[in-house]
Amino acid sequence: MSRLKKWMYALIAIAGIVFIVLKLSCHWLPSCWINSTGITKETHPFCNQFMTEFYKPLNATHRKRGPSFLITFFLLEQKALRGQKDFLIVETGSLRTEPINIPADGASTIIFDAFLKIHNGTLRTVDLDPKCQGVIRKYCSEKVIAYTSDSVKFLETFNEAEKIDVLYLDSFDLDVTNPEPSAEHHLKEIEIIFDCLKKGTIIIVDDNLVYKGKPVGKGYLVEKFLKDKGVPMIFDGYQKVFQIAPDPKDIEGVSKIRDLTSSLKMRFFF
Numbered sequence: 716m717s718r719l720k721k722w723m724y725a726l727i728a729i730a731g732i733v734f735i736v737l738k739l740s741c742h743w744l745p746s747c748w749i750n751s752t753g754i755t756k757e758t759h760p761f762c763n764q765f766m767t768e769f770y771k772p773l774n775a776t777h778r779k780r781g782p783s784f785l786i787t788f789f790l791l792e793q794k795a796l797r798g799q800k801d802f803l804i805v806e807t808g809s810l811r812t813e814p815i816n817i818p819a820d821g822a823s824t825i826i827f828d829a830f831l832k833i834h835n836g837t838l839r840t841v842d843l844d845p846k847c848q849g850v851i852r853k854y855c856s857e858k859v860i861a862y863t864s865d866s867v868k869f870l871e872t873f874n875e876a877e878k879i880d881v882l883y884l885d886s887f888d889l890d891v892t893n894p895e896p897s898a899e900h901h902l903k904e905i906e907i908i909f910d911c912l913k914k915g916t917i918i919i920v921d922d923n924l925v926y927k928g929k930p931v932g933k934g935y936l937v938e939k940f941l942k943d944k945g946v947p948m949i950f951d952g953y954q955k956v957f958q959i960a961p962d963p964k965d966i967e968g969v970s971k972i973r974d975l976t977s978s979l980k981m982r983f984f985f
């Protein structure tokens with residue numbers, strides 16, 4: 716064999732080994748980092764499922780909802796570890812597109828349904844568009860109850876005895892060139908339901924971004940309303956996440972996830 720050929724084979728072999736090592740580390744390194752925050756398959760099964768099933772398959776620009784969802788499911792699974800057996804999730808703006816479009820809409824209805832396949836509970840989701848009912852029946856389990864109504868009228872029907880664990884606000888579509896109508900609609904939603912929310916309720920508002928240097932989004936008026944009520948924001952990004960009277964024992968875990976998911980290494984490996 717000529718010397719050149721030998722070098723070529725050696726280079727191909729080295730490239731192959733590097734490829735395999737990188738591929739393998741893409742699997743075990745993120746798991747090690749996640750485990751370092753105390754999130755293991757045993758303690759937080761859905762956090763792990765979320766990472767592998769919904770988050771990792773997306774490319775980096777589409778992972779804008781990853782950290783906020785992960786924090787939400789971490790907090791819910793902390794409640795499960797403390798003995799909570801049943802969860803109530805309320806969503807405004809339901810699954811509407813076929814095929815399922817995770818990057819565009821988020822597919823929150825599907826993701827919450829997947830959570831409820833591991834943990835007991837119900838998702839009550841509302842949309843103005845009656846077509847959502849058909850899409851939901853096709854893709855979601857019977858744990859998802861779909862309503863057709865204006866979201867503010869729907870939220871008015873709740874009473875204070877209901878314990879909402881997650882309130883997910885994602886109705887009136889955002890127009891970045893005219894964000895006020897959407898932000899005002901989401902403000903009406905939180906105003907009408909606020910007295911039904913309890914210690915530990917997580918509130919998420921989807922679709923927040925910067926447009927022409929100005930923060931716009933569904934959540935900027937909700938943020939102001941909750942700030943005036945003394946409700947802390949625990950994550951600020953494409954989704955804004957708030958929690959009423961968070962358990963101090965969860966704060967460290969939340970900040971570890973926040974740091975980890977914003978770090979460069981996670982973006983690279985995920």
Ligand SMILES: C[S@@+](CC[C@H](N)C(=O)[O-])C[C@H]1O[C@@H](n2cnc3c(N)ncnc32)[C@H](O)[C@@H]1O
Pocket residue numbers: 807808809810811820821822823824841842843844847864865866867885886887888900
């Ligand atoms: C962004 S989509 C919801 C996506 C869904 N959360 C998901 O992740 O798959 C917004 C939905 O809000 C609905 N919507 C708009 N205005 C509404 C209103 N006033 N009340 C209830 N739903 C409304 C629209 O019909 C649309 O289906």
